[in-house]
Amino acid sequence: MTETATQAGPTGREGSPGARVELAGIVKRYGDVRAVDDVSLTVEPGQFLTLLGASGSGKTTLLRIIAGFVDADEGRVVVDGRDISQVPVHRREIGMVFQNYALFPHLSVAANVAFPLEMRRVRRRDRAALVERALEAVQLGGYGGRSPKELSGGQQQRVALARAIVARPPLLLMDEPLGALDRRLREAMQIEIRGLSRELGLTVINVTHDQEEALTMSDHIALLAGGRLVQHGTPEELYGLPNSEVAARFLGESNLFRGRVRREGSQAVLALPYGRVLVPGDTPGEREAVVVVRPSAIRIRPAGAEPPAAAVSRVPGVVSADIYAGDSRKVLVEGADGAELVVRCESGAPLPCSVGDEVVLEWDPGSCHIITGAA
Amino acid sequence: MRAGLGVRLFACLVALLFVAPTLIVAATSVTSGSMVTFPPKGFSPRWFQEVLTDPEWLTALGNSVQVGLLAAVLAMAAGTSLAFAAARSRFLPPALVTGLAVLPMTVPLVVAGIGFYLVYVRVGLSGNALSLGIAHAVLGLPFVFVNVLAALTGVDRRVEEAARVSGATETVTLVRITLPLVAPAALVGGVLAFVSSWDEVVVALFLNTPRFRTLPVVMWSQVRSGVEPSISAVATLITLVSLLMAALVLVGPAVVKKVRRRT
Amino acid sequence: MSALSQIPSRASSPGTQASPAAASDGRAGHGGGPGGGRARAGRLPRPDFWSGAGLPGLAFVVAAFVVPMAVVVVKSLTDPSPENYAAIFTSSVYQRSVVDTLEMALTVTVLCLLIGYPYAYAMARSGAAMRTFLMVALMLAFWTSLLVRTYAWQIVLNDTGIVNTALRDWLGLTSAPIHMIRTPFAVYVGMVHVLLPYAVLALFAQLRSIDPDVERAARVMGARPWRVFARVTLPLSLPGAVAGGVLVFVLALGFYITPQLLGGARQVYVGQAIMQQIEQFLKPGVGAAMAVLLFLAVLAVLGLAARFVGLGRILGVGMGRRR
Numbered sequence: 011m012t013e014t015a016t017q018a019g020p021t022g023r024e025g026s027p028g029a030r031v032e033l034a035g036i037v038k039r040y041g042d043v044r045a046v047d048d049v050s051l052t053v054e055p056g057q058f059l060t061l062l063g064a065s066g067s068g069k070t071t072l073l074r075i076i077a078g079f080v081d082a083d084e085g086r087v088v089v090d091g092r093d094i095s096q097v098p099v100h101r102r103e104i105g106m107v108f109q110n111y112a113l114f115p116h117l118s119v120a121a122n123v124a125f126p127l128e129m130r131r132v133r134r135r136d137r138a139a140l141v142e143r144a145l146e147a148v149q150l151g152g153y154g155g156r157s158p159k160e161l162s163g164g165q166q167q168r169v170a171l172a173r174a175i176v177a178r179p180p181l182l183l184m185d186e187p188l189g190a191l192d193r194r195l196r197e198a199m200q201i202e203i204r205g206l207s208r209e210l211g212l213t214v215i216n217v218t219h220d221q222e223e224a225l226t227m228s229d230h231i232a233l234l235a236g237g238r239l240v241q242h243g244t245p246e247e248l249y250g251l252p253n254s255e256v257a258a259r260f261l262g263e264s265n266l267f268r269g270r271v272r273r274e275g276s277q278a279v280l281a282l283p284y285g286r287v288l289v290p291g292d293t294p295g296e297r298e299a300v301v302v303v304r305p306s307a308i309r310i311r312p313a314g315a316e317p318p319a320a321a322v323s324r325v326p327g328v329v330s331a332d333i334y335a336g337d338s339r340k341v342l343v344e345g346a347d348g349a350e351l352v353v354r355c356e357s358g359a360p361l362p363c364s365v366g367d368e369v370v371l372e373w374d375p376g377s378c379h380i381i382t383g384a385a
Numbered sequence: 386m387r388a389g390l391g392v393r394l395f396a397c398l399v400a401l402l403f404v405a406p407t408l409i410v411a412a413t414s415v416t417s418g419s420m421v422t423f424p425p426k427g428f429s430p431r432w433f434q435e436v437l438t439d440p441e442w443l444t445a446l447g448n449s450v451q452v453g454l455l456a457a458v459l460a461m462a463a464g465t466s467l468a469f470a471a472a473r474s475r476f477l478p479p480a481l482v483t484g485l486a487v488l489p490m491t492v493p494l495v496v497a498g499i500g501f502y503l504v505y506v507r508v509g510l511s512g513n514a515l516s517l518g519i520a521h522a523v524l525g526l527p528f529v530f531v532n533v534l535a536a537l538t539g540v541d542r543r544v545e546e547a548a549r550v551s552g553a554t555e556t557v558t559l560v561r562i563t564l565p566l567v568a569p570a571a572l573v574g575g576v577l578a579f580v581s582s583w584d585e586v587v588v589a590l591f592l593n594t595p596r597f598r599t600l601p602v603v604m605w606s607q608v609r610s611g612v613e614p615s616i617s618a619v620a621t622l623i624t625l626v627s628l629l630m631a632a633l634v635l636v637g638p639a640v641v642k643k644v645r646r647r648t
Numbered sequence: 649m650s651a652l653s654q655i656p657s658r659a660s661s662p663g664t665q666a667s668p669a670a671a672s673d674g675r676a677g678h679g680g681g682p683g684g685g686r687a688r689a690g691r692l693p694r695p696d697f698w699s700g701a702g703l704p705g706l707a708f709v710v711a712a713f714v715v716p717m718a719v720v721v722v723k724s725l726t727d728p729s730p731e732n733y734a735a736i737f738t739s740s741v742y743q744r745s746v747v748d749t750l751e752m753a754l755t756v757t758v759l760c761l762l763i764g765y766p767y768a769y770a771m772a773r774s775g776a777a778m779r780t781f782l783m784v785a786l787m788l789a790f791w792t793s794l795l796v797r798t799y800a801w802q803i804v805l806n807d808t809g810i811v812n813t814a815l816r817d818w819l820g821l822t823s824a825p826i827h828m829i830r831t832p833f834a835v836y837v838g839m840v841h842v843l844l845p846y847a848v849l850a851l852f853a854q855l856r857s858i859d860p861d862v863e864r865a866a867r868v869m870g871a872r873p874w875r876v877f878a879r880v881t882l883p884l885s886l887p888g889a890v891a892g893g894v895l896v897f898v899l900a901l902g903f904y905i906t907p908q909l910l911g912g913a914r915q916v917y918v919g920q921a922i923m924q925q926i927e928q929f930l931k932p933g934v935g936a937a938m939a940v941l942l943f944l945a946v947l948a949v950l951g952l953a954a955r956f957v958g959l960g961r962i963l964g965v966g967m968g969r970r971r
Contacts, residue, residue, distance in 0.1 A: 079546055
């Protein structure tokens with residue numbers, strides 16, 4: 011797993027076995043509901059893209075449109091320059107992993123993994139070696155003779171993965187592949203799947219509602235809500251620079267401040283009735299904006315403490331809860347307007363306050379992110 | 386709340402009445418005498434020997450087996466096909482398909498018999514295993530349909546989708562994935578169809594000819610002229626086959642499961 | 649034998665219940681369906697594979713069953729004319745047959761429920777050994793051929809049969825045989841014996857489904873056992889009684905073999921009357937008309953009962969076995 015066949019971006023395209031997938035204006039309606047609403051995005055060869063969203067966001071429908079199980083009402087699915095919208099499922103040459111494994115219960119592990127080879131008319135004598143190699147890649151070498159029923163959930167999902175990659179499809183689709191596994195196994199499998207897909211250079215489109223999984227595994231994340239594509243970018247971009255309230259709320263914890271931004275001297279400021287939020291960067295004129303502050307960027311200080319010399323944002327509040335979470339602690343603070351603010355501190359450091367205390371929350375202007383033009 | 390002693394005694398009495406007639410028939414079939422008597426006079430397999438060497442009974446036995454197997458196979462094919470349509474079709478209304486598949490269960494045999502008789506005789510289908518086999522397949526089809534339909538609801542659609550993504554056409558998916566998964570249910574239905582054909586009299590009476598008669602039809606014609614130890618022997622044979630088949634279906638799956646778990 | 653309970657509802661795909669979106673995916677998995685007006689104008693829905701898979705079965709049922717049934721209807725109207733029906737409704741012979749049949753079917757139904765209820769109750773409310781014994785006895789009868797069992801009653805009830813032999817030779821109670829065969833009595837005995845398992849199975853299924861805690865709760869609240877039965881158990885078991893009763897009644901309406909072998913010449917039940925028209929009187933048109941009316945009556949009773957207990961429950965009882 012050391013050799014990385016491909017990086018995202020044009021430099022890595024050379025020699026990548028992965029497919030380039032282009033979705034253009036995909037629309038799917040069920041009655042009056044637009045399950046997928048005009049989604050366009052491109053997945054570069056070898057890229058690991060996660061379709062992230064809550065249930066009902068259209069992510070699964072979108073994946074099933076790519077697989078060919080659902081026909082889009084509008085738009086095209088283009089793979090390596092070829093419009094495959096009219097190509098039936100079995101000729102799309104994709105691998106797919108399902109949440110509930112979807113192994114063929116009446117076939118052995120080896121027969122499960124051999125199935126795609128058989129369908130692609132790989133010669134019988136070549137199959138065994140390919141099957142064993144795929145099983146070894148998912149660390150199940152020698153399990154071929156077993157029945158799927160004899161395997162644990164994690165092992166079954168590995169078999170499903172082996173079946174999906176054995177024929178080396180240029181595109182691997184995963185529908186909540188880890189949803190049925192417990193947390194520890196899930197984390198181990200995340201790393202494993204990521205390593206395997208890098209090694210093979212596959213283009214992967216993964217569906218999940220788990221933001222942590224999305225952040226851990228993906229080269230790119232496409233965030234969907236209500237059938238629409240909200241934001242598409244790297245995990246860093248989505249987390250650090252959310253382009254909307256929806257994005258800011260969905261990925262990680264966040265504190266949102268809404269109001270009018272205007273200049274006060276050299277500093278742009280979002281004025282609240284009870285405090286000031288300094289906004290980084292140049293802001294010409296007045297406008298509506300939402301400022302996003304991640305909980306880990308906030309410091310808690312007792313109410314009477316001296317304000318530091320540097321320019322910081324300051325918001326007063328009352329501590330309403332102190333939740334210990336192992337490596338960190340989560341402090342909930344009720345703001346002056348009644349809104350709940352979240353602060354994350356290191357659990358090792360002593361907290362300068364306890365529940366019920368009046369405190370001031372401070373953060374550096376550079377650590378917040380502004381969403382402009384937000385409604 | 387446990388049933389009272391009186392209720393349980395009554396139930397035991399009824400239970401004895403349930404099995405007594407069958408046992409009496411079996412007892413009268415092993416008599417060494419030439420009359421149906423109870424208790425039987427002595428013990429002898431002579432009536433079984435007589436029946437199993439009599440060409441008329443043997444021909445009838447062969448006919449019954451042929452008809453039953455044909456009925457089972459046809460019912461399995463048609464019932465499974467209908468279950469697919471009822472469970473999966475987007476175009477055919479499931480109520481219509483289900484109604485058609487279950488309707489044969491509601492029709493009185495006399496009514497069904499007339500229908501088969503009127504049509505099959507006209508199209509030249511009479512006096513052979515094919516005509517009665519088809520008729521019995523219709524009557525046995527609901528058993529297959531219901532069993533396969535229940536099995537199909539237990540088949541995960543994603544398993545079929547996994548096959549499709551793996552490169553299998555819909556037909557290959559049906560043959561390689563879906564059919565094997567519902568085959569046990571279809572087989573159970575098929576056995577039930579066989580049993581219901583095996584001892585069916587009314588429709589068989591409509592479609593019989595002097596040259597083509599099944600076991601129950603021959604038995605019927607003899608019974609009407611009185612009771613005989615040879616008829617008892619045939620009755621016992623018919624019953625044994627029915628019970629064996631029923632046991633196969635009712636107890637068989639549970640036994641298989643238990644054995645599998647142990648290994 | 650309860651698989652039939654699934655019948656009324658369309659089989660759903662269990663894999664597609666994760667989310668509303670996924671559920672709707674399932675709906676549109678194949679075929680595509682006619683999209684909205686703006687969608688790919690003029691694109692036809694793809695041929696539905698599963699309809700194709702159902703085609704052989706449909707063709708078989710239509711050709712081998714629906715057509716014969718339709719021919720029966722046509723025959724009843726054209727051989728020689730719809731007068732066939734008038735003949736049935738005006739002839740006192742036929743009316744007598746209908747009345748006799750209804751009386752017989754009702755009596756058999758009532759007897760089956762009266763005998764079947766304690767049996768089912770004992771099965772549902774006893775230890776494993778008792779339940780197994782009762783179930784095995786029931787199944788032995790259930791799976792023994794109708795013809796064989798009717799024949800058995802012939803042996804038992806004959807003038808020289810077991811009952812008369814016992815009464816005369818062993819007990820010395822009678823000098824002349826009591827005439828039982830070829831009477832309504834013999835028919836009732838045979839019919840009840842043949843149909844009782846259906847009533848028991850329906851009642852048993854219902855009694856098993858009653859939560860024992862409901863009865864215990866009534867006991868705890870101070871109800872005496874018979875009151876618990878009358879106020880809790882009996883009302884809760886009524887759907888099973890309806891299902892079993894309707895099934896027995898409907899089956900009894902069309903019976904032929906048992907009345908023909910055990911019954912006398914004086915009572916000609918509808919099943920026999922139909923046979924007579926065809927075999928003896930060579931009037932298939934009248935026989936067909938009677939068959940049509942019989943089938944309609946069966947469907948009407950089933951349809952009416954289905955409103956209360958569901959068709960699946962009624963037909964599910966007889967699953968695997970038909971008479």
